[in-house]
Amino acid sequence: MTLNDIKVGDTVCLDDFSHNQSVYFKLISLGLLPGDQVIVMGRAPFGGPISIKHGSETFFALRRSEALKVQVKTSTKAL
Amino acid sequence: MLQQTAATLLLIGFPNAGKSTFFNLLTGGNRKVSNYSGVTVDMGRADIKSDSDGGIKLKLVDLPGIYNLVPASLDEGVTVKALLNLEGKDGAQKVLMLLDWQRIEASMSLALAVKDIVGSDNIAIVINKDDSAEIDPARRSELEKKLGCRVLPLSALNASPKTVEAFIRGLDLSSQVEPVKKLQITKEALEFLPAGDHSARLAVIDDTKSITDLINWYHQKARDVLGSLSRPNDEKSRLTQKIDRIVLNPWLGGIIFAAIFYFIFDAIYSWAGPAMDLAEGVVVGMGDFVGNYLPEGHFKSLIVDGIFGGVGGVVVFLPQIMALFFLLSLLEQSGYVARAAVVTDRIMGVFGLNGKAFLPYMSGFACAIPGIMATRTIPNPRERYATLMTLPLITCSARLPVYILLIGTFVPATTVLGIFNAQTLSFFFLYFLGSIAALVIAKILRLSYFKGETGNFIIDLPLYQRPSVKTAFIQSWKKGKTFLTKAGTIILGLSILIWLLSTFPSANPELLEGKTPEQQAGISLEQSMLGTMGRTIEPVIKPIGMDWKIGVGMLVAFGARELFVSAMGTIYSLGDVDEESTPLRDKLMAETWSDTGAPVFTLATAWAILIFFVFSLQCTSTLAILRRETGGWKIPMIMFTYMGLLAYGGAYIAYNLLS
Structure with missing residues (x-):
């Protein structure tokens, strides 16, 4: 399952995604680490970027082509 | 120690x-x-x-x-x-x-x-x-x-x-x-x-x-x-979430984006309009006042026609420049701009650009120079060059005086489709045309010379904050000061030069004999150095509906775009023999072709000039910064050429479609 498959409003855990070094490098630089929880906040139309919320305060947007490279698993603990 | x-x-x-x-x-x-x-x-x-x-x-x-x-x-x-x-x-x-x-x-x-x-x-x-x-x-x-x-x-x-x-x-x-x-x-x-x-x-x-x-x-x-x-x-976080639900909404997002920018252009037009009329009145009044105390002759002409006509013609656009920077600053401080990059990312992707390219383009609306500098944030060099080479097509604030002068004078202020103002729409169209051209050319570059994959786009979305009006005022004041400094130095110097070139050499007195004062002024201008230059280039610009005077204005505008307005101001002030000074707008409307007597400035000519300004790279500072950022003259020269060809071609099409 990748981040691209997640519905708006759903919470997931980032899985290990270090196999794709360029996306991994960018995401961990922003502080998005494997194991962290994110909520999908929105999906822009016509295949535009996905916006996510990380932790309680930080918001990001990323392209679907990037989201496809991010493996996620269903969140085990509730936020 | x-x-x-x-x-x-x-x-x-x-x-x-x-x-x-x-x-x-x-x-x-x-x-x-x-x-x-x-x-x-x-x-x-x-x-x-x-x-x-x-x-x-x-x-x-x-x-x-x-x-x-x-x-x-x-x-x-x-x-x-x-x-x-x-x-x-x-x-x-x-x-x-x-x-x-x-x-x-x-x-x-x-x-x-x-x-x-x-x-x-x-x-x-x-x-x-x-x-x-x-x-x-x-x-x-x-x-x-x-x-x-x-x-x-x-x-x-x-x-x-x-x-x-x-x-x-x-x-x-x-x-x-x-x-x-x-x-x-x-x-x-x-x-x-x-x-x-x-x-x-x-x-x-x-x-x-x-x-x-x-x-x-x-x-x-x-x-x-x-x-x-x-x-x-997380109070701010909740607010951010609420606002984002609206501005990043799949359907509303695009409409809000367009509405914000339409509002900005409309504001520049409608709010700053009265301020500009006032500034114009002050400049014209001061010109008349000073003129009354000066004896007839070259000195009076230099002051009234050269300086008040030239520099004054540009200075009246100060309210618009300040309004633009004030509103852009409010928008940038709010945190919306990063969302705009998200809303436009899909479009940027179609044209082979990173969503991040939106931010340099956005700076380009103020001035190409910070925009070109901002392309440094684009990691992939090929995408960076595709962005940088098309950035001067984004309508910068130096084009504002030319746009406002010509649209305000030649496009009627009628209401279109019930709610839109025809002048604002024309304005919006010129901004749109420049932006779409930038994207199309970027795509062509990305398919040919700067071929390659698009880099990743992951952007952080800051929390929204209430924009500080004080910061916006400081930004706008700072830009206003820069604009006035430019008017007081480069534009002043070049206005004097234009006045000298259009006054000397004096016409042969035999030619002036038995002519009305109006004809005399016209002949003097034609015999001057500037007139000779203008007539040399006239064959090139006649197909796009311009006479030699406009041609001279276009030529000097290659130094800086505002110079078009100041050159027009000086040239038409010299040709104007009335006691009372009139605003440049009225002078443009009164100008006629010497052979046919038909007005020079038709809607077709005005649009040809506008389209020329949309595309042409008329800014020496931009060329200098491009040389520095790309490490040579090659890229700036390629850009100068392709933009010049687009400008001429576009003006030709516009003139022939409308006339």
């Missing part, structure tokens, strides 16, 4: 952590501040303003934001270069890490990484955006103990510079910052650092994974350090 007289402090932190706001607070500087990442792309230095004498001089260096110490773009390279003092200049005495309380965990990881490289003795930490003073003294000392360095929590927007200065003076500033450990970077990161042998300070690692693992480790450690420290309250 040599007495220490000055100390330099480097300001390092995440993008959009508030480094420039902090810098401005202490130095009284006017570095541009906004609420999105990547505003600062170069180094800024200034002395800290201080009332206390006796102390050593403090110098502050503002640097572009970085997420980690492995540079992934040119602007990040600037910061890493300064931190490691790779150019071996006078180093710094302290590194001030500016952390963002709203992103405390992530920004703390950078502080830990820097601390490992330069040692905890060489850094101090400032935690910005602690707007409601959540970091109390107990928490502060706990942090200081854990980190082994001084910590100052504040809100740079309303902190007192004195408190901050006292904090800085309380630090040990006697020793030079020297790396205590080699910085590990990837091979790719090397291209963003200056060439040369830096093996004493850098270790190039082939295994990218060990570097990413290290970054990951710093983030984990930052979370450990912060531990139970309470997070910022």
